[in-house]
Amino acid sequence: GQQLNQSPQSMFIQEGEDVSMNCTSSSIFNTWLWYKQDPGEGPVLLIALYKAGELTSNGRLTAQFGITRKDSFLNISASIPSDVGIYFCAGQPLDNNNDMRFGAGTRLTVKP
Amino acid sequence: GAVVSQHPSWVICKSGTSVKIECRSLDFQATTMFWYRQFPKQSLMLMATSNEGSKATYEQGVEKDKFLINHASLTLSTLTVTSAHPEDSSFYICSAPGSSGANVLTFGAGSRLTVL
Numbered sequence: 001g002q003q004l005n006q007s008p009q010s011m012f013i014q015e016g017e018d019v020s021m022n023c024t025s026s027s028i029f030n031t032w033l034w035y036k037q038d039p040g041e042g043p044v045l046l047i048a049l050y051k052a053g054e055l056t057s058n059g060r061l062t063a064q065f066g067i068t069r070k071d072s073f074l075n076i077s078a079s080i081p082s083d084v085g086i087y088f089c090a091g092q093p094l095d096n097n098n099d100m101r102f103g104a105g106t107r108l109t110v111k112p
Numbered sequence: 113g114a115v116v117s118q119h120p121s122w123v124i125c126k127s128g129t130s131v132k133i134e135c136r137s138l139d140f141q142a143t144t145m146f147w148y149r150q151f152p153k154q155s156l157m158l159m160a161t162s163n164e165g166s167k168a169t170y171e172q173g174v175e176k177d178k179f180l181i182n183h184a185s186l187t188l189s190t191l192t193v194t195s196a197h198p199e200d201s202s203f204y205i206c207s208a209p210g211s212s213g214a215n216v217l218t219f220g221a222g223s224r225l226t227v228l
Contacts, residue, residue: 042219
């Protein structure tokens with residue numbers, strides 16, 4: 001499916017720092033998902049969001065479904081080396097429940 | 113939780129041969145499965161939607177005769193790369209809507225294909 005606008009493309013941070021990444025779309029979405037992909041593996045679901053304004057946490061990860069329904073962000077607090085990987089946003093447009101779109105990914109590198 | 117098993121995890125083949133990749137939903141039924149292709153440092157590109165009991169739906173630019181998809185049961189979809197060439201070398205990943213809802217995809221671990 002058509003890709004979402006995800007930024008940044010890559011991040012190089014020091015262990016312990018916080019991380020923020022986001023995705024935007026020109027159309028309204030009814031679902032936002034955040035996945036993490038380790039090298040040589042398939043993406044693993046981190047957080048799923050279903051309502052505008054919804055703020056959901058999963059350990060050190062927090063994601064929000066934007067009020068406009070056209071964006072979402074993912075925050076990682078107190079990063080650790082195992083946070084390294086590629087983070088993808090994904091979502092379903094409101095006008096097409098059969099279409100799942102993906103962002104280009106944010107490649108995160110954490111320096112010990 | 114929903115588990116999608118993909119096999120093989122990696123395969124090396126000679127040019128001109130065909131390679132089959134299996135995608136199984138282990139603890140749930142999947143009438144629909146999705147096949148993606150991922151090049152190094154790039155995002156997931158949807159190739160086709162596999163439909164149980166009917167023909168697959170291919171994305172624009174994906175050759176149907178090159179990438180054969182068969183969804184023979186509610187738990188198994190296969191992707192066959194026919195007459196493989198080096199440019200077909202890639203990471204292939206399948207996914208299925210999990211038991212938590214049609215709008216949450218569970219991914220397989222991926223299959224890395226290298227064509228010599």
